[in-house]
Amino acid sequence: MKTSSLFSLIAAAGLVLLTACTSPPETRRAPMLDVPAARLAPISVPGTRTFGASPEDLAVAGYVEQEYSVSGVANRYAFHDLMQDAAVIDGGHAYKTRIIVRRPANAARFNGTVIVEWFNVTLGQDIDFNWATSRGHLMREGYAYVGVSAQRVGVERLKTWSAARYGDLAVVAPETTPKDPLQAGDALRWDVSDVLSWDIFSQTVKALREPGAVDALPGMKPRRIIATGESQAGRRLTQYYNAIDPLHRLVDGMVFYDAGYNTWHLLRGDNPTRLIAVGSEVHSDGRKPVADGATTRRWEVAGTSHLSLWDMQVVDAMTTRDQGLKRRDGTPAATVQDLIPGCQHYPLWSAVPMHKVLNAAFDHVKRWVDGGPPPPAGKALERGADGAMLRHDENGRTFGGIQLAEYAQPTAFNLGYRNPGPVFCRNGGHHRFYSAAELKAIYPDPEAYVRRVVETTNANLAAGYILAVDAAETIKAAQDLFTQR
Template identity: 25%
Template sequence: MPTVDLAAKGYVEEEYFLHGTADAYRRDASGALAVLAGDVPYGTRIIVRRPKDAAKFSGVVHFEPIHPSQGGTSHWVAMSGYMLAHGDIYVAVGLGDDAPSRAISARGPVPTAQSQVLQWFEPQRYGAIRWPQEDGIRYQVMADIGALLRSDRPENPLRGLRVRRMLVGGWSFTGSVQRTFINEGFHDRARLPNGKPVFDGYLIGISSRWNGGGYIPLNSEEAQTRNDDPRRTLKPIDVPVIEFMSEFEVGTGPGPQTPDSDAAVGAHRIYQLGAVVHSASMIDGNPPREKRPNFVQLAAKGYPLAGVKGEDALNSCPLPISDVPHGALARAALDNLRRWAERGTAPPHAPLLAWDGDRIRRDATGNPVGGLPVAEFKVPLASYGPYKGTDLPACTPAKGRPIFVRTNLDRAALKARYGTIGSFTKRYDAEVDAMVAGRWLLPEDGAVLKAKARRDAEAQFAPN
């Protein structure tokens, strides 16, 4: 389900079914890659969104693995406006399920694993989707489909189009898939006939090697690797990689990260954004989980979201959820990756989030120190972070991810800090302009943030 009117943007959407065989791998006693299961048959699908007029294609393809839990595509939802404005092609690729989603599916009342959800959703249309129990084939399937999309083979949906660059993007599980794909050697093996890489850059979103889920097992028999396993250390490769983490990933995995590098092999940036939790604020407008496109489609077919473990709505906290511009900063990161891959223009550097002992450091207002430069922290109207009270237990969940809220500064504090709305807006606009100049924000997102800050200031400065 697209989140925009594709036809109005001059785009078309196409669905293709792909069938083949692939190998799953393991590490032998010496640490070498060896075949665990060979020629495993599979059936999957890809979704292509492309300019109707081939002459308007930019030459850049965005490749996103589909999430194994109900088929989410966060990269598309957050980045679609950017892709469409540039004339890019977007491809969503089914790379199977995972053990947790299959386990939830087995308990019912409906499937959770994305390949099974398809058959529940429309049995006749998706009857040919067949993904095996051995999820380890996903890495070869990813490489094979990427190579297909850059080939002259008659079954290539993009045949006849000149693909100059293919960028992989994914968030949470689909970000972690990229880390495993790179570290286990699949990027190095995925080559075009001329020896160049199939994929030209990777955006690994909200995934850290120091989080349990930050590394996807190589096969379905392998146990989750320990967080300190050296296999998790990002391997230097011949295309750029940007890691984009929220405060949640950083705060729950405080190990050393791969440093920034401009080297031809090992080009890397790490961006950490404070006051956001995983994907809760990544989608513009902070829609609750059940309002995201895949869930809207499922609910329309009678899918019982509230009855499926792990898929209940995150609406329990009545306070405003953090609206730090996660999506806007992520789009700028994607644009920086694109420039790096296409032109060799290295992105800006950002400091890591700062620590006070075992916690992320916060300033006098209560906002995080370090990480990506954010106007909302430098010229604040609010404090962003975990709810500090005790009277709203729904805002301080006992298990699972924390909830970061926006706590507005009162009128007296704002007047003491800024004097007038005009003074605030002048300072805020200057910070946003600096972010745009520094390539931390795209100009169009900067304009949106300025307008929102004006509205917020008018409401907060107004007499009670």
Template identity: 25%
Template structure:
């Protein structure tokens, strides 16, 4: 009897220890930044960041600070691409976030999009926001841009060879910022997401509580996002989904070295097959093929292709360039006060970009913008409603027999790439829309080119003139809308811009 009671006592003791241990783990306070409102006009994309007066959104800035942790990889990824990492060092930081949210709380749709700010140009830049701000705002999402990396805050090495960090801005608005290095960027990004989902989020969100928080990164930031997904997300478990925009074939080093030290790597990074949450990878034609010349070699995403699964979708979009006329021109006029005529004019082919003159007009494919918006909408439905996007076909390419790191597009008789996510601009074309640069200059590498068809060629393709063209265009557009690759909300604008842009002779 004593033995039985003693055994029961031991079992109860072990159960108590387990319960206490579990409760203790749940009570552990994971790191969040200190967040304080920072009145005034934030600097973003090299200038004061203001929304047009007609916008129903407002912009706010906050200073964030705290102690961030770096990580180290302790062994090579396993067969599923699962990384084994552990915490390494801790260092203090002072950074900022820029927040775009509805003026009317009732417009909030429950989604917060957290964007890892791009610093490739040596300054804080938000290309994904520029390219899909319309869908972000009309859907009612809150957008939060995070200055996660060193270059944008305090300077450092860049591809272009110069930096314009916030700390050196005239007027001294950001003299307090400091950054311990990009090895700590991953945890800074985690801390922002954790804060937005936590009890203290009212500092930024007021009474609003997010249902879902999505991580977003474009280009260099997408390189970091791939590493974050593989190495940090299994530990941090903060974000409810990932939107990886224009990743090429790269992943950033966990150690946070300068970009010059890793963009020329020949080792692609695939995502783990054990993804924790829905992940959508949006790749342009440029990203799939890569950029390789004498000055810079960024390997293509074709080297990192992998099977999709119930947590992964990869959209390869035909005819698109890494950067294009929407980012550099159209987004400036495509505001709540912009007309269809203004948008159509901004899409006109040109070889003039900023202060440069290129050999050919750069890529003016509208589908990058419109399909990107649909992709963000699809990811939100996936996370919120469990609606998994249908699988899509890959772009058709041929790998170079002499250089396995290089690939070329397989094109149709008109010169446009075959396969991938189609669009009216591919299936009912008025030009060649290519990711290939028009010259070997550094400035032309990422923006592709456009070759408009002559009026005679348009007459040959559409002998019924603009009416035939628009009918075929609308049929293709309706198919894309039905498949979820373009949003119905964009149809009227797309059709009218197509009408205004058609250059046929009758």
């Protein structure tokens, strides 16, 4: 099939999605809590640089990166019920942290949407996994991006990394004790720890919407703000969605990347904030599928690990440069894989391109909050008889869910979650690209292979799980596979 014909099919499928009927958004309840805007100030300390700065040259894409301090006075909250509004305990707790802003250098390119990421701190430092995943799409489409250091672990690592630049940051306040202890065995203890994180995130969003003396988005007026987070950050945003967001409605939508909510991470059904949770095999296995709500969707992607090879190309470049990762014995580690010894299969990370699904999720939520059509329904991976454990064949391949062409017609052996070894091996998955000889044996008819890729890709495009530009990339790669060998 000629390239021009393929792009015609892609364009036609995309037109169907864009011209679907729209419906007005639901009426939002009036805010119950007035949130002050945080104070912003540029961070500029001679002889130092931004921790976690992009390792890629953003100027090539017409973007700039800037770092700001964020300060204010926060409340502490009590969480007495997973599905109800949080209650203010007290206020007056001063904090100072930082944000990283990546925005179009030319304000005219701004598409009106700000993605605000809650930095993940599971590895002892701030990591912007969602930026790493969807960076190309966000810059191509003119999104602005803000990463927030909301938690103590990340802030404390900043201070030890550069006392000159970050020594005056502080986000500490006494932990709270819930009236009814919730998930007492959970080490994250979202309900009692990082008590200032909720208002840090909210007040940062307010400062983007209503800038004071310092505007982090000069010449750009945000029309919609989408909160996002990966893994632990997504789980904290789950509770933000359930208990904090209903108090003030500062964000318009949310996109989670492998937040892994199950029976204790359910989403309340009366929150009009639009949300798509994109999940890998790692956080789907052992959990029963969660049904869609009026304003929520959950997509599960076959063959995907907790992080993908695409994500880690940028994350590894950043962590290798900054040398902020630490092993259990305190010695430095260059990459995340260095922290995960003892797995049966290396290298880690599935090569199935999760970013293509996450890209679509961001665009769907953007349109959805504007009153556009609801996103595609949730698509779950197949479970076994217990309704929770994923079904898989003898090679570890799973069934159902969103099946990208890169998994359905693979050019690599990919494991999403079945990498034996210590616990984090399961998160890491595995990939091994097939040799030229293997590819010829698997696909003796290259034209038939390309046809299957086109069929799978156009089906996912028509369903709304990927975007036209990513579909075109998949098909082009399939066309080039045998001609380049």
